[in-house]
Amino acid sequence: MTTKKMAIIATKGTLDMAYPPFILASTAAALGYDVQIFFTFYGLQLLRKDLSNVMISPLANPAMPMPIPMPVMVQMLPGMESMATMMMKQKLKKHGVASLEELRDLCLEADVKFVACQMTVDLFEFDKSEFIEPVEYAGAAAFFGFAGETDICLFV
């Protein structure tokens, strides 16, 4: 049986959107898939050693369940984003959902390959020393080299 492959493009850097790439990648790896995640634009935030700036905001996010109705004028107040992030992290913990750091470590342990988009690393002037290791740096053509052979390819 040939090894199945999955490629994911991770483009978002908010707490809610950070979960799907790591959940799917770690699960696929557990099922025996060869997995690569290509991190580009805001997805690059997920490669930083310090993930504390990966947050969630109720602002412009009407689908986010809130304990009490919160007018937009209140949501925009300073500190609301930190508060929403703290509450979401508590909720995740209470429900036994792994932290992003734990899921990311599980991906690396299972040999999921992390590739950072060089163009957006330069665009946002990221310092590579901010990123975890191992991460490879490549462009779109390199992504297609792997993605073209995959069974599953997702854009998150």
Next chain:
Amino acid sequence: MNFDKEFDASGMSCPLPIVKTKKALVDMASGQVLKVIATDCGAVKDMQAFADQTGNTLLSTAEEGGAYIFMMQKK
């Protein structure tokens, strides 16, 4: 049922029961049985799917006092 190793995934949510079951199987020998305890009801479908896709055999699934007990035989 006899088993060779036990992994308690109680309180863990998707995808941890599956990802960690896979990890628990790594150092086991072919034919050995891993007992997995989980409280996530999603694990019932997921354990079967894991077995189907990895070639390991899900010998049994049982519910005991709000927890699910899986017996997974390594291929």
